[in-house]
Amino acid sequence: MLTISALIWLSRQEGLKDFATRFRTFKKLTTRFVAGETIDEVIPFIREINAEGSGASFDHLNESVASAVEAEGEVLEYLHILDRIVDTGIESNVSIKLTQFGLGLDPDLAYQNARRVVVEAQKREIFVRIDMEDSSVTQITLDIFKRLRSEFGLNDVGIVLQSYLRRTYADAEELLQIPARIRICKGAYNEPEEVAFPDKQDVDANYVKVMQLLLTSGVYHGIATHDPKMIAATIDFVRREGIGKDQFEFQMLYGIRRDLQRQLAHDGYNVRIYVPYGKHWYPYFMRRLAERPANIWFVMKNLFKG
Numbered sequence: 001m002l003t004i005s006a007l008i009w010l011s012r013q014e015g016l017k018d019f020a021t022r023f024r025t026f027k028k029l030t031t032r033f034v035a036g037e038t039i040d041e042v043i044p045f046i047r048e049i050n051a052e053g054s055g056a057s058f059d060h061l062n063e064s065v066a067s068a069v070e071a072e073g074e075v076l077e078y079l080h081i082l083d084r085i086v087d088t089g090i091e092s093n094v095s096i097k098l099t100q101f102g103l104g105l106d107p108d109l110a111y112q113n114a115r116r117v118v119v120e121a122q123k124r125e126i127f128v129r130i131d132m133e134d135s136s137v138t139q140i141t142l143d144i145f146k147r148l149r150s151e152f153g154l155n156d157v158g159i160v161l162q163s164y165l166r167r168t169y170a171d172a173e174e175l176l177q178i179p180a181r182i183r184i185c186k187g188a189y190n191e192p193e194e195v196a197f198p199d200k201q202d203v204d205a206n207y208v209k210v211m212q213l214l215l216t217s218g219v220y221h222g223i224a225t226h227d228p229k230m231i232a233a234t235i236d237f238v239r240r241e242g243i244g245k246d247q248f249e250f251q252m253l254y255g256i257r258r259d260l261q262r263q264l265a266h267d268g269y270n271v272r273i274y275v276p277y278g279k280h281w282y283p284y285f286m287r288r289l290a291e292r293p294a295n296i297w298f299v300m301k302n303l304f305k306g
């Protein structure tokens with residue numbers, strides 16, 4: 001049986017990435033978690049969720065790019081997304097990764113590239129969320145975010161924190177001083193015990209603590225989870241504290257718990273679905289497999305079906 005760390009390790013193997021992305025059967029399976037290959041392929045889905053009252057966040061899949069040219073391609077893709085959001089009138093913002101904009105090559109390049117996207121997004125009143133990647137880049141991601149936040153408004157650029165990291169509560173307190181719009185999620189990477197809680201119950205307890213801190217800050221945050229316990233804890237807390245349903249949003253990933261996404265929207269909560277698309281799906285797809293053992297059986301069954 002493949003372990004979670006083995007899957008996360010596999011998600012970083014370049015050779016396998018090339019093999020899997022060329023393997024047609026494998027590619028077909030990705031539709032479970034990846035909305036399409038191009039911007040226009042995912043727009044019908046965004047229209048569908050908009051009609052249900054939910055918003056979207058575009059994510060062009062690519063991370064840890066190998067060259068400044070590749071990073072430039074990512075900037076251009078995001079500028080194109082911004083235009084398509086305006087042209088089509090869909091309700092969507094964008095999520096970016098700094099390693100996609102060249103963080104691994106040169107932090108200043110990543111900052112400049114992210115800035116170019118935020119400048120254009122601001123003109124169109126579209127919010128840009130900076131995803132959080134593994135712990136080797138947590139500090140530099142926060143530093144670049146703070147630099148951008150000092151130049152742009154609260155509703156122009158936001159950040160993500162992960163409840164599995166021991167440092168997160170302190171980071172949330174510091175970011176709220178600015179203030180900043182934060183997405184809290186549990187965290188999707190394989191982290192050492194020195195930096196992250198190894199036990200799920202500690203990750204969950206920290207999630208609830210950070211969620212409560214965020215929701216009492218008066219800033220509009222994203223509560224990103226599919227975990228019914230985290231969702232129930234959030235709903236209980238906002239009811240108890242008299243926090244309005246319009247003061248925050250639940251966020252979920254494309255392809256996961258569609259039933260819950262619809263239910264929350266139906267119950268009058270703000271819901272935003274993170275919609276990944278593109279050809280570089282391999283690391284994202286492998287992280288989704290690692291989150292739930294049943295997903296591995298789903299893949300195996302379908303691969304051997306031919």
Ligand SMILES: Cc1cc2nc3c(=O)[nH]c(=O)nc-3n(C[C@H](O)[C@H](O)[C@H](O)COP(=O)(O)OP(=O)(O)OC[C@H]3O[C@@H](n4cnc5c(N)ncnc54)[C@H](O)[C@@H]3O)c2cc1C
Pocket residue numbers: 130131132133160162185186187188189224225226227228230251252253256257273274287288289291292295
């Ligand atoms: C909108 C959004 C943005 C995110 N952005 C980031 C980010 O920037 N950085 C980062 O590190 N992580 C990010 N994540 C991923 C997150 O950290 C978790 O890895 C992921 O959400 C699973 O955690 P959970 O809260 O759903 O709880 P879990 O306890 O993992 O799952 C709860 C339940 O949700 C369902 N579920 C969860 N994952 C899956 C899956 N892959 N397949 C099928 N069912 C599943 C299952 O029913 C499971 O029992 C994001 C998640 C969301 C929803």
